[in-house]
Amino acid sequence: xxxxxxxxxxxxxxxxxxxxxxxxxxxxxxxxxxxxxxxxxxxxxxxxxxxxxxxxxxxxxxxxxxxxxxxxxxxxxxxxxxxxxxxxxxxxxxxxxxxxxxxxxxxxxxxxxxxxxxxxxxxxxxxxxxxxxxxxxxxxxxxxxxxxxxxxxxxxxxxxxxxxxxxxxxxxxxxxxxxxxxxxxxxxxxxxxxxxxxxxxxxxxxxxxxxxxxxxxxxxxxxxxxxxxxxxxxxxxxxxxxxxxxxxxxxxxxxxxxxxxxxxxxxxxxxxxxxxxxxxxxxxxxxxxxxxxxxxxxxxxxxxxxxxxxxxxxxxxxxxxxxxxxxxxxxxxxxxxxxxxxxxxxxxxxxxxxxxxxxxxxxxxxxxxxxxxxxxxxxxxxxxxxxxxxxxxxxxxxxxxxxxxxxxxxxxxxxxxxxxxxxxxxxxxxxxxxxxxxxxxxxxxxxxxxxxxxxxxxxxxxxxxxxxxxxxxxxxxxxxxx
Amino acid sequence: xxxxxxxxxxxxxxxxxxxxxxxxxxxxxxxxxxxxxxxxxxxxxxxxxxxxxxxxxxxxxxxxxxxxxxxxxxxxxxxxxxxxxxxxxxxxxxxxxxxxxxxxxxxxxxxxxxxxxxxxxxxxxxxxxxxxxxxxxxxxxxxxxxxxxxxxxxxxxxxxxxxxxxxxxxxxxxxxxxxxxxxxxxxxxxxxxxxxxxxxxxxxxxxxxxxxxxxxxxxxxxxxxxxxxxxxxxxxxxxxxxxxxxxxxxxxxxxxxxxxxxxxxxxxxxxxxxxxxxxxxxxxxxxxxxxxxxxxxxxxxxxxxxxxxxxxxxxxxxxxxxxxxxxxxxxxxxxxxxxxxxxxxxxxxxxxxxxxxxxxxxxxxxxxxxxxxxxxxxxxxxxxxxxxxxxxxxxxxxxxxxxxxxxxxxxxxxxxxxxxxxxxxxxxxxxxxxxxxxxxxxxxxxxxxxxxxxxxxxxxxxxxxxxxxxxxxxxxxxx
Numbered sequence: 013x014x015x016x017x018x019x020x021x022x023x024x025x026x027x028x029x030x031x032x033x034x035x036x037x038x039x040x041x042x043x044x045x046x047x048x049x050x051x052x053x054x055x056x057x058x059x060x061x062x063x064x065x066x067x068x069x070x071x072x073x074x075x076x077x078x079x080x081x082x083x084x085x086x087x088x089x090x091x092x093x094x095x096x097x098x099x100x101x102x103x104x105x106x107x108x109x110x111x112x113x114x115x116x117x118x119x120x121x122x123x124x125x126x127x128x129x130x131x132x133x134x135x136x137x138x139x140x141x142x143x144x145x146x147x148x149x150x151x152x153x154x155x156x157x158x159x160x161x162x163x164x165x166x167x168x169x170x171x172x173x174x175x176x177x178x179x180x181x182x183x184x185x186x187x188x189x190x191x192x193x194x195x196x197x198x199x200x201x202x203x204x205x206x207x208x209x210x211x212x213x214x215x216x217x218x219x220x221x222x223x224x225x226x227x228x229x230x231x232x233x234x235x236x237x238x239x240x241x242x243x244x245x246x247x248x249x250x251x252x253x254x255x256x257x258x259x260x261x262x263x264x265x266x267x268x269x270x271x272x273x274x275x276x277x278x279x280x281x282x283x284x285x286x287x288x289x290x291x292x293x294x295x296x297x298x299x300x301x302x303x304x305x306x307x308x309x310x311x312x313x314x315x316x317x318x319x320x321x322x323x324x325x326x327x328x329x330x331x332x333x334x335x336x337x338x339x340x341x342x343x344x345x346x347x348x349x350x351x352x353x354x355x356x357x358x359x360x361x362x363x364x365x366x367x368x369x370x371x372x373x374x375x376x377x378x379x380x381x382x383x384x385x386x387x388x389x390x391x392x393x394x395x396x397x398x399x400x401x402x403x404x405x406x407x408x409x410x411x412x413x414x415x416x417x418x419x420x421x422x423x424x425x426x427x428x429x430x431x432x433x434x435x436x437x438x439x440x441x442x443x444x445x446x447x448x449x450x451x452x453x454x455x456x457x458x459x460x461x462x463x464x465x466x467x468x469x470x471x472x473x474x475x476x477x478x479x480x481x482x483x484x485x486x487x488x489x490x491x492x493x494x
Numbered sequence: 495x496x497x498x499x500x501x502x503x504x505x506x507x508x509x510x511x512x513x514x515x516x517x518x519x520x521x522x523x524x525x526x527x528x529x530x531x532x533x534x535x536x537x538x539x540x541x542x543x544x545x546x547x548x549x550x551x552x553x554x555x556x557x558x559x560x561x562x563x564x565x566x567x568x569x570x571x572x573x574x575x576x577x578x579x580x581x582x583x584x585x586x587x588x589x590x591x592x593x594x595x596x597x598x599x600x601x602x603x604x605x606x607x608x609x610x611x612x613x614x615x616x617x618x619x620x621x622x623x624x625x626x627x628x629x630x631x632x633x634x635x636x637x638x639x640x641x642x643x644x645x646x647x648x649x650x651x652x653x654x655x656x657x658x659x660x661x662x663x664x665x666x667x668x669x670x671x672x673x674x675x676x677x678x679x680x681x682x683x684x685x686x687x688x689x690x691x692x693x694x695x696x697x698x699x700x701x702x703x704x705x706x707x708x709x710x711x712x713x714x715x716x717x718x719x720x721x722x723x724x725x726x727x728x729x730x731x732x733x734x735x736x737x738x739x740x741x742x743x744x745x746x747x748x749x750x751x752x753x754x755x756x757x758x759x760x761x762x763x764x765x766x767x768x769x770x771x772x773x774x775x776x777x778x779x780x781x782x783x784x785x786x787x788x789x790x791x792x793x794x795x796x797x798x799x800x801x802x803x804x805x806x807x808x809x810x811x812x813x814x815x816x817x818x819x820x821x822x823x824x825x826x827x828x829x830x831x832x833x834x835x836x837x838x839x840x841x842x843x844x845x846x847x848x849x850x851x852x853x854x855x856x857x858x859x860x861x862x863x864x865x866x867x868x869x870x871x872x873x874x875x876x877x878x879x880x881x882x883x884x885x886x887x888x889x890x891x892x893x894x895x896x897x898x899x900x901x902x903x904x905x906x907x908x909x910x911x912x913x914x915x916x917x918x919x920x921x922x923x924x925x926x927x928x929x930x931x932x933x934x935x936x937x938x939x940x941x942x943x944x945x946x947x948x949x950x951x952x953x954x955x956x957x958x959x960x961x962x963x964x965x966x967x968x969x970x971x972x973x
Contacts, residue, residue, distance in 0.1 A: 092540045105539065112533050114540055211540040217769035246542050247771050325769055328572050331583020332537040336635065352576055375574070375764035384766060 032082030036065035081124030086176035089130040104359035114211020132166030158417035161191030168195035178226040186437025189449035193412035193462020199225040204444035205250035208243030216322035229479035233258035266300030271405030284455030292452035320387035327371025412462035496696040502651035508684040515643035516543030531637035537581035549643040552675035562597025567773035579622035592616035656720035703737040719744040803834035829867030882908040
């Protein structure tokens with residue numbers, strides 16, 4: 013049952029073949045059994061989960077159920093959930109029980125899903141390997157010597173290891189897509205503004221976007237139907253007509269123009285990843301798609317631009333963690349300044365401190381124009397590259413990551429190497445474009461490879477269609493490490 | 495050397511919205527600590543700001559009232575610094591593109607008109623309050639005020655004396671209340687001034703180094719602080735010293751300013767556009783709609799009082815010092831169109847004096863404009879003297895006889911003797927009884943005239959119409 017798709021679970025619940033309580037108990041048992049090894053969850057709260065399952069069973073019994081009612085969903089620990097410890101992977105929030113629900117959590121609650129637990133993540137979503145979490149690293153279920161990716165590493169691991177049918181993630185520079193790729197699952201970052209950021213602890217506000225992580229494109233569509241929607245509490249939330257993201261899943265792909273940016277197929281991509289991607293593109297050719305070479309001349313600047321803008325916003329966003337009102341506070345201090353210094357020195361890990369320092373630096377008087385303003389200009393140029401590319405093609409494809417999952421500890425001492433694992437993904441955050449990753453095979457050491465699909469703005473339904481059609485003729489997405 | 499003082503003011507006006515600028519929490523003053531701070535004001539993890547439309551509307555009103563440009567878009571920026579009463583670790587303000595740009599305000603000092611240019615006015619949120627006295631060895635934080643909407647109105651360095659600065663502050667204070675964007679309550683901090691003061695040798699174009707004085711919460715402190723600061727700077731310069739650019743605090747108890755922080759230890763606020771708030775676009779039709787809701791502005795009304803009622807510029811200014819006063823005046827003068835000056839005198843004299851004495855606003859005045867007009871009508875038709883009117887006024891103020899003017903006049907026997915023959919008789923009697931003084935007057939002793947008037951008034955217990963007595967006496971003495 014733990015391998016079932018959301019659609020299958022949904023119909024089994026509707027047909028009363030299984031209750032939400034049984035389903036929830038099954039996944040709680042799997043978490044109990046496997047989480048000590050994988051460390052995918054920071055918090056599990058059986059009482060709350062089972063209470064939600066019982067409530068879902070009542071909804072199902074009374075015929076008020078929606079498509080996802082009763083289905084357990086793992087929530088990234090970046091989403092504030094009322095009554096739940098919400099840590100964001102940091103010691104700073106190791107005692108923070110949220111008094112309120114994030115917009116995303118509210119939408120899931122309204123849909124009647126069960127919160128099966130809060131997943132591990134890089135501290136404040138800053139990392140690409142889940143090794144910066146205060147709550148310990150997460151292992152890749154395909155190979156426990158490998159990282160699961162990050163920052164949504166716990167979510168990716170939980171779905172891959174079948175500890176949850178689906179999960180939420182957030183993506184600031186690739187934090188949904190990169191761990192999805194490294195763990196062999198599907199994940200989508202929607203167009204910026206579609207998923208409410210209210211209650212989603214901010215890393216870099218202009219880049220952060222929540223999205224689902226699941227076993228298949230079809231599951232992602234059902235999850236997007238819940239997650240997407242206008243939220244008046246988020247000024248960057250978009251007010252648009254409600255869409256059914258599953259509406260186009262069955263469309264044939266004949267005539268689809270797939271843009272292949274030559275910059276993404278150049279030096280940097282490892283051979284094993286390249287051959288898996290080429291095989292996937294062959295499948296698309298079989299489906300009737302046409303390959304068109306496009307160019308994104310400024311795409312190479314994504315990483316430097318990203319590592320100016322994201323830390324700049326983060327340095328300000330993380331100022332509220334000062335020990336005054338909630339969260340960690342140093343035990344002894346001599347005065348206010350000392351309290352701030354000790355609290356933040358103790359509460360934040362090395363990577364978070366590094367980014368606060370970079371961000372503070374680039375916003376400082378005398379450096380602002382050279383870094384922040386210049387990066388904003390380049391951000392526009394990168395967006396223009398994509399606009400130009402979409403004149404020639406319908407959708408863009410490439411590798412999600414340059415390599416398969418690297419080993420735990422392999423890059424944790426080298427931030428630059430770590431940052432480069434987001435080389436293909438961060439452009440979608442800088443431009444706000446929707447992007448996803450789906451599993452397309454295995455590379456070295458039998459570790460998964462992800463295909464990166466970047467759509468034009470608001471083309472999520474088309475992207476899911478493109479991914480789903482591939483998943484109809486292949487079975488990479490059905491393979492699991494357990 | 496002759497020194498010239500140069501002053502620019504930054505005024506923080508608290509906008510009169512019911513909820514905060516970026517959250518739905520109440521802005522009401524005086525609630526128990528932290529009872530009006532919601533998750534957004536507390537800056538819990540994950541919360542986001544949403545701009546209060548009412549705050550923007552009030553900023554637009556100010557902009558339209560001072561002839562400024564309304565910027566669209568304008569940008570909200572984060573001003574980053576750490577302080578316990580600043581929950582997010584940054585204040586949301588406006589930096590490069592404020593909502594209101596330019597404009598000017600007309601002031602009057604000693605009857606001289608002057609135009610003070612505005613640089614800008616920008617929207618921002620207030621911080622909370624640190625309570626250092628209430629907890630032994632600790633500080634309390636009250637975040638009720640955090641997120642209260644402020645409009646910071648910045649002037650150009652166009653003022654040349656503390657009197658001009660006070661006139662500007664008072665005019666602005668009246669304006670923001672007039673257009674209903676701020677309650678102007680200075681005790682509660684709804685209208686706070688910072689003054690930038692520098693001095694330079696008269697005739698020099700280059701501005702001197704300025705100091706910013708904070709914490710000026712009354713017009714009197716504003717005046718005294720500027721005077722002290724200008725003196726301090728002049729003394730330093732005359733002793734051959736130089737002025738250090740710094741922020742200074744005014745201590746009202748000692749009547750002095752002292753260093754709060756120097757430019758060297760000023761924060762680098764690392765302003766950058768707030769990514770949580772989109773650029774603020776203000777469509778022209780919204781501006782037009784707000785324009786229609788604006789009341790007649792004080793400047794316009796002042797000019798109208800001069801032309802329509804032939805009042806002096808001074809009187810017209812005084813009457814337009816607040817919208818309530820001006821409305822009171824207009825309601826009174828409608829009843830007595832030919833007696834505008836009399837109405838003005840009484841409102842600025844008796845009414846305002848009594849209000850001040852009792853510390854109440856004109857809106858709460860126990861005598862309404864119709865009642866005042868009834869009283870003034872009895873002066874102008876000669877029924878009572880100006881002096882007797884003050885007695886009637888007092889009775890009305892105290893609510894006697896339902897504030898009925900005629901009933902009070904009758905009850906107190908204040909009706910004037912205005913009958914010519916009666917007055918002639920009185921004058922004759924007094925002249926007959928004071929032959930010596932009559933002789934003195936005729937010998938050129940002017941004083942004797944007043945003494946004779948006094949005698950007549952005494953004989954009538956002050957009820958004789960003074961103008962008539964005066965005329966009659968002159969006539970008789972000339973015979």
